[in-house]
Amino acid sequence: MRKSNYITREGWDRLDKELKFLWKDERPRITRSVSEAAAQGDRSENAEYIYGKKRLREIDRRVRFLVKRTEDLTIVYYDPKQEGKVFFGAWVTLLNEDDQEVSYRVVGPDEWNAKTGEISIDSPMARALIGKEVDDEVVVKTPDGERVFDVIKIWYK
Numbered sequence: 001m002r003k004s005n006y007i008t009r010e011g012w013d014r015l016d017k018e019l020k021f022l023w024k025d026e027r028p029r030i031t032r033s034v035s036e037a038a039a040q041g042d043r044s045e046n047a048e049y050i051y052g053k054k055r056l057r058e059i060d061r062r063v064r065f066l067v068k069r070t071e072d073l074t075i076v077y078y079d080p081k082q083e084g085k086v087f088f089g090a091w092v093t094l095l096n097e098d099d100q101e102v103s104y105r106v107v108g109p110d111e112w113n114a115k116t117g118e119i120s121i122d123s124p125m126a127r128a129l130i131g132k133e134v135d136d137e138v139v140v141k142t143p144d145g146e147r148v149f150d151v152i153k154i155w156y157k
Contacts, residue, residue, distance in 0.1 A: 003109040004121050007073045008089050011111030015073075019066040027059050069110065076108075078156050086129045086154055088121055093153035094138065101152070106130070 007015070034052035043049045076088045086092050086106065093103045105118045106129060112120040119126050128140045129151070138149045 005072050005074050005108075006076050006088055006121055007108035007110055009075055009077065011108055012070070012073065012075050015066055015070055015110060019063065019070070022059050022063050022066075027056065027063070030055050030059065073108070073110070082156065084133055084154065086132045086151070088130075089156060090129075091153075091155050091157065092129055092132075092151060094149040095152050096149055097147065102149075103153075104129075 030052055034049060034056065037043075037046050037049035037052055040046060040049075078089055082090070088106055088108075091103060091105045093101055095101055103117050104125065105116075106121055106126045107118045109120040109122050112118050112123070121127075121130075124142065125140050128138045132138055132151050132154075134151050134154060136151045138151060140147050140149065
């Protein structure tokens, strides 16, 4: 399945901050370290040199990805017309089948984080939530079967 090209402003800022850190701080620091290690002589058994070159390749790969990905992304801003319904960027509190509350935020695929309750717009849960209102029932297909939730709160920060 193809990734959606949507991102929140906060998500965009995190990617931009990572890109700037890698390009302006991390890469120059590692480059200096590799140069110093290379000046010590034999590179074939120089762990600092070998690790530094490997780290530079990782940084360059991530920088290329971030540059290309950020060109394709569309920042989705909050619109007051969204109030009362679940759309991109919404926080949603649900009541599951065991009467336990769970909260999620619908975000882009580049910014989801299970620990903070942020779920990708491409996930089955987010797809089921889009357009729902308070008191709506949501049926989500999971690998363990269908799960039913009730929407009890929707808000945008």
